Amino acid sequence: MATDWLGSVVSINCGLTLGVYQGEVSSVDHASQTISLKQPYHNGVRCPLPEVTFSAMDIKELKFLDIQNTVSKPNSAQGATTESSFIPSGRHNQSNRLTQPHVTSSSSHSSTAPITILRRAPAGSSNSRGATQTAQKKNSVRNGGAGGLMRTKDDECFGGGTDENLDADFDFEGNLALFDKAAVFSQIDGTNSHSNRAQHPSIQGEQKPLSYRHDENILEVKPVVYRQITVPQHGGREYCTDSGLVVPSVPYEVHKRLLAAAERWGLSLERRLETIGVCSSQMALTLLGGPNRLTPKNVHQRPTVVLLCGPHIQGAQGISCGRHLANHEVEVIMFLPNFVKMQESVNNEVQLYSRTGSKQVASIKDLPASPVDLVINCLDCHENPLLREQTWYQSAADWANQNRAPVLSIDPAVSSQHQTVEAKWTLSLGLPLPLPETESRVYLCDIGIPKLVYQEVGIRYHSPFGCKFVIPLHTA
Known part of the structure; x- marks a missing residue:
């Protein structure tokens, strides 16, 4: 044996x-x-x-x-x-x-x-x-x-239990065939009702619950209404937001009645100027580069902004914007003619602006000859379109067009003529005015008018701003 x-x-x-x-x-x-x-x-x-x-x-x-x-x-x-x-x-x-x-x-x-x-x-x-x-x-x-000894030590440490003499290659296709991917995913998605009922006999008579993706809303919602703003008198043009909401334009007469109603309810001119100054300066800071440009490590390259203001309410809005920009360490140069009569609101804004220590000039010759980072245009006036014929206005418009800097126009006047200053961005207030066809990108600013004030002038209003105070508008 x-x-x-x-x-x-x-x-x-x-x-x-x-x-x-x-x-x-x-x-x-x-x-x-x-x-x-x-x-x-x-x-x-x-x-x-x-x-x-x-x-x-x-x-x-x-x-x-x-x-x-x-x-x-x-x-x-x-x-x-x-x-x-x-x-x-x-x-x-x-x-x-x-x-x-x-x-x-x-x-x-x-x-x-x-x-x-x-x-x-x-x-x-x-x-x-x-x-x-x-x-x-x-x-x-x-x-x-010695090299063999080192290899032996490595094998003893790391090579134990390994099979170095496999006679056949691993069958990847055969191993993958053991995995029923369709069945697993159907079970994950909740579509395998047969297996669910077999595992849970108590729910055989119940209906299988719906499954939702991570980006789906589990609450039942109503159909979206994109036309949530209606006006009694249409301005002739319509815009839409990024989310598709329709924003119609209004004539200047309706816009003027809306501002008068807001003042009656306590939204005074001073409060409105402050709101416009904050929103427009925030937009300007974004156009200047935002956090990529305005950092403590970049104080030696402060952006330069030139304000072109007239002696009217639109000019006061620009001065308020310049004051907030100066508070954010932006180098601001304001142009304002001193040989014309100023409105009281303009004088008040000039006094506050002077407290920032920024520069103020009354002659075009004192403006920079080299291109600046941004030009803010507030020369136009809704009440007096004849200002365009004055010498100081034309000189300021010519300087802005020759400086080759991008231009932001705040609350420009409605005119059938071509815009005197070619603006890259246009900021409208409350509701847009029927601006002429240009290549300018239109933005809308929330100036804080309550919903019931819109209803007082015949406007059915639902805020299109969402979580922002300045939103872009697109031609519908």
Whole structure:
């Protein structure tokens, strides 16, 4: 029987790759056709593994050193008379079955039991894999010197448990076919009602709840009404916001009645000027670069803004804007003619502006000759269109057109003629006026008029501003 060879000391030659192993036979597996040695030696050096297993396919030659039940060292056994010899006669058939090997021995153990080694061990056998890895590590130490020793340490630290001798590539397609992606996603989306009912029998009669995406509103909403502002007298043009709300224009007469009604309810001119100054300065700061331009590290490159103001309410709105810009460390230069009669609101705004320490000029010659960062145009007046024919107005308009700086016009007058100052941006107040067709981008400013004040002049009003005080308008 194969168990009769247990305890024998043998020498197994596995060829040049694996080398020669000596040790005591610990087990012989008839089914897997393997033989195991305990306390093995590899090429005369003690193996770190307590036991190694060999397959019949890897054995080139097998010698019995001492057929005893006691373990003797391989080195001394090799020095003794090695008369027991076992040479595999070859792999006789398709199953690689080796039977009844011939053994000649002068040892006192006269009975010879046959060792039957069947098929080689499976490729995934951990014992045979360990023996192969150990043999490779020892060969690398002997052949590689110090470099081999370093590689051995790396393998011991990081290479344990890895299968380096895979006989077949991993079947990615077969593994992926095991994953039913459609079923998983249908279960996630809540469409697999059959599985839900099987898992929860109590809800078989209930209707499956709807599922929503992360960007969908779970509350039922009414259809959106985009025309939420209606006016008694249309100005002839319509605009729309970024969200699609329609904002109609109104004639200047309706706009004037709206401002008068607001003043009656307490929204005085001074409060309106302050609101317009804050909103227009915020828009101007954004046009100047906002947080990318106005930072403590950029004080040596302060933006320069030129205000072109007339002696009227529109000019007072521009002066209020300049005062807020100066408070935000913007270099402001205000042009205002001093040989014409000023309105009281203009004088009040000039006094506040002078407290900022910013520059004020009355002649076009004192304005910068080089381009500035922004020009704010407040020359036009709704009540007196004849100002355009005066010399100071034309000189200021010519300077603005020749400076090559972008222009922001605040509350420009309605005129069928071409705009005197070519503006890149136009800021309307409350509701837009029917401005002529230009390439200027129209913006709308919230000046704080309550909803019921709009209703007093016949305007059905719903705020289009949302979370902002200045919004862009697009031609409908």
